[in-house]
Amino acid sequence: MTLAGRIGRVDDHGGSLGRAHALFPHAPKPWVDLSTGINPHSYPLFDLPATAFTRLPEPGRLAELARLAATAYGAPGPANVVAAPGTQILLPQVAALVPPGRARVLGPTYAEHARAAALAGHAVEEVRDIEALAGADLAVVVNPNNPDGRIVQRDVLLDLAAALARRGGLLVVDEAFMDVGPAEHSLASDVDSPGLVVLKSFGKFFGLAGIRLGFALAEQRLADRLESALGPWAVSGPALEIGIRALADRDWQHAMRARLQAEAVRLDALLGRFGIAVEGGTSLYRFLDLPEAGGLFTVLGGNGILLRNFSWSPAALRCGLPAGEAAWARLEQALALWKDAGAKRMKELRP
Structure with missing residues (x-):
């Protein structure tokens, strides 16, 4: 299935409150935005040194960030880490x-991989079976997948990377949500192998998407090429300081994983009370696949609760975690309204 018609579409992303207002202009405010997979409990901000704003970033701070990222993500070493202003x-x-050729993306998934591959000159195709990636020059797997949380096992991915490398190809594994995924299937420790790049997002797990920080993990030869393409001072001073502090804070990371898991269980239970089964996801977002998805999206949107819908399936929705008790209460109330509206429709349809 070609992705030409999907590249660059504004509805291929969550988190747009402008789009939400256009769809539901009379919805009560503030919005409860559950359309992203961003942690609603962000890493606590702190006072930054003035030099983070007034001076160009020091190479030593970038080296420290790379060292901490290598430790936090399990990469072989800082030489394998490329820091950037977001993985995007x-x-x-x-x-x-790799030279322009055949790019295949295991989907459905995050649409920007297809757009980026097309920008690099590749002919892009979305495939549904991982076996189909073996014939690509550039293969992309999001693991855990966004939005359904699908996991591809580590040994399968390593075999694929080796097969691609033998033909001069490249496997890109986007581990944007592996901070809350099964760590045993991460390929971060394997990036010294040829034909493999692993992407890591900082903003999703740490809830600080606005600072724009992300990483590519790769063998040093590829890491050097990426750093050269980015040029000097690619990461801002404030992003460096926040990244260094957060990546070193292992206690916060451990406690947050437990909190997110508990809240995902709570969300599953709340949805289940209204007859909505969760079909997958991670502890940062839940994936729904139900015939009534369109009505649920509309009723909740009209009540100021924004879910993520998808152009590739009218039955698919993604639901993130509410940020606090007020948001939980509003979600519960909106779900009750949706359920009542459905019951009323069923009653009207009965002879």
Whole structure:
């Protein structure tokens, strides 16, 4: 299935309150935005040194960030780490590590991989079976997958990377949500192998998407090429300081994983009370696949609760975690309204 018609569509992303207002102009405010997979409990902000704003970032701070990222993510070493202003900007750079050819993306998934591969000159195709990736020059797997949480096992991915490398190809594994995924299937420790790049998002787990920080993990040869393409001072001073503090804070990370898991269980139970089964996801978002998805999206949106819908399936929705008790209460009330509206429709349809 070609992705030409999907590349660049505004509805291929969550988190747009402007789009939400256009769809539901009379919805009560503030919005409860459950359309993203961003942690609603962000890493606590702190006073930054003035030099983070007034001076160009020091190479020593970038080296410290790379060292901490290598430790936190399990990469072989800091030479395998490339820091960037978000993984988004890395996508076309990574896609350009191999000459233009056939790019295949295991989908349905995050649409920006297809757009970035096309920008790098590849002919892009979405496939549904991982076996189909073996014939690509550039293969992309999001693991855990966004939005359904699908996991591809580590040994399967390593075999695929080796097969691609033998033909001069490249496997890109986007581990944006592996902070809350099964760590045993991460390929971060394997990036010294040829034909493999692993992407890591900082903003999702740490709940600080706005600072724009992300990483590519790769063998040093590829890491050097990516760093050269990005140029000096790619990561801002404030992002460096926040990244260094957060990646070193292992206690916060451990406690947050437990909190997110508990809240995902709570969300599953709440949805289940209204007859909504959770079909997958991670502890940062839950994946729903139900015939009534359109009505649920509309009723909740009209009540100021924004879910994520998808152009590739009218039955698919993604639901993130509420940020606090007020948001939980509003979600419960909106679900009750949706359930009541459905019951009323069923009653009207009975002879």
